[in-house]
Amino acid sequence: MQVLDFLKESYQLPEKYKRLTNEEMVKEVKRIKDQMGDRLFIPGHHYQKDEVIQFADVTGDSLQLAQLAQANTKAEYIVFCGVHFMAETADMLTNHHQKVILPDMRAGCSMADMANIDQTENCWASLQQTFGNTIVPLTYVNSTAAIKAFVGKNSGATVTSSNATKMVEWAFNQKERILFLPDQHLGRNTAFDLGVPLDAMAIWNPISNQLEYGGDFTQIRVILWKGHCSVHENFTLTNVKNSRETDAERKILVHPECSWEVVQAADYAGSTKYIIDKITNSLPQSKWAIGTEMNLVKRLIKDNPDKDITSLNPFMCPCLTMNRIDLPHLLWALESVEKGEFTNQIIVDYETTRAAKSALAQMLSHA
Known part of the structure; x- marks a missing residue:
């Protein structure tokens, strides 16, 4: 069998699930959940579709789900409704007997794909020659297990948007610069936000394999990998301007994966949890334009009918890779678990796990 044929056979949704009605699938998912009880744990990221999130045992952002996965020692099977790097993190943090399943192996992250291990090692070698051991x-947790392991091996840490400030502060207490x-x-x-000026920040371009900076290299304090979120980069200053001109009373709330210019122009910026809490605790009749993933924005609109909420970019689409997990794939994963087949199991090898857990532990200790 050719590799491509194997991948298609392993990861392609069986035809029978395409013929089921929504009602049939909902009924079957409920049956399996009831039957398996505590042996089954379904974490769901906030960006998931409603048809999936309705069955989540817990919902959260990356940090919350990492902590909850680590804390759950009862479940034998963790069907992770998120993307690949999240399922990898769950596999590394949970016990050896627990099996982590990703309903659709195509549910990746374009940002995580922007940094592979070969590029990172080449970058590190070049930076060590230029800056030494400084x-x-x-x-960011939106990275592969291999990148997390690299960071762990080099005495670094993972971060989330919830604790990035704490982790950058920690890093500057360790050494002079951060990558x-x-x-x-x-x-x-x-x-x-921590006081580092823009002219003390350089860009590492993994495609050209070089540092992009026009000044004196000794002034560099932060080296930023040239990657981004394909969703959050689509919120622009034009969106901010249009919102201000349309309704000056509408507050603008964005995620820090948006560009610096957009974050500076917004009224508030923070993690997914921050955004949810900000809206939940806001006054009735308050007006908001939110710059984050569309499934979450729609859910906030539904859950807060007493507030006037819109997307900062009215033409924004949901995260395409996160949306690969749908009700048919969830049911397929659950029926496979029930049969003991473990389709789409996520397994991170021991050495990668050992190194990556060092970086994850450093993050979780500051959570």
Whole structure:
């Protein structure tokens, strides 16, 4: 069998699930959940579709789900409704007997794909020649297990948008400079908020394999990997301007994966949890334009009928990779678990896990 044929056979949704009605699938998912009880745990990221999130045992952002996965020692099977790097993190943090399943292996992250291990090692070798032993590597959890392991091996840490400030502060207490992977925007916004000027930040271009900086290299304090979130980068200053001109009373609330210019122009910026809490605790009749993933924005609109909420970009689409997990794929994963087949199991090897857990532990200790 050719590799491509194997991948198609392993990851392609069986035809029978395409013929089921929504009612049939909902009924079957409920049956399996009831039957398996505590043996089954379904974490769901906030960006998931409603048809999936309705069955989540817990919902949260990356940090919350990492903590909840680590804390759950009862479940034998963790069907993770998120994307690949999240399921990898769950596999690394949970016990050996627990099996982590991703309903659709195509549910990846374009940002995580912007930094592979070969590029990162080449970057590190070049930076060590230029700056010596003066750099701490930090990686956003939106990165592969291999990148997390690299960071762990080099005495660094993972970060989330919820604790990026704490982790950047920690890193600067360790060494003079940081390398921030793979999201340049979160790195720039966080460092700027901590007082690092933009002219002390450089860009590492993994395609050209070189540092992009026009000044004196000795002034560099932050090296930002040239990566981004394909969703959050689509919120622009034009969107902010249009919102201000349309309704000056509408507050603008964005995620720090947005560009520095957008974050500076917004009224508030913060993690997914921050955004949810900000809206939940806001006054009735308050007006908001939110710059984050569309499934979450729609859910906030539905859950807060007493507030006037819109997307900052009215033409924004949901995260395409996160949306690959739907009700048919969830049911397929659950029926496979029930049969003991473990389709789409996520397994991170021991050495990668050992190194990556060092970086994850450093993050979780500051949560």
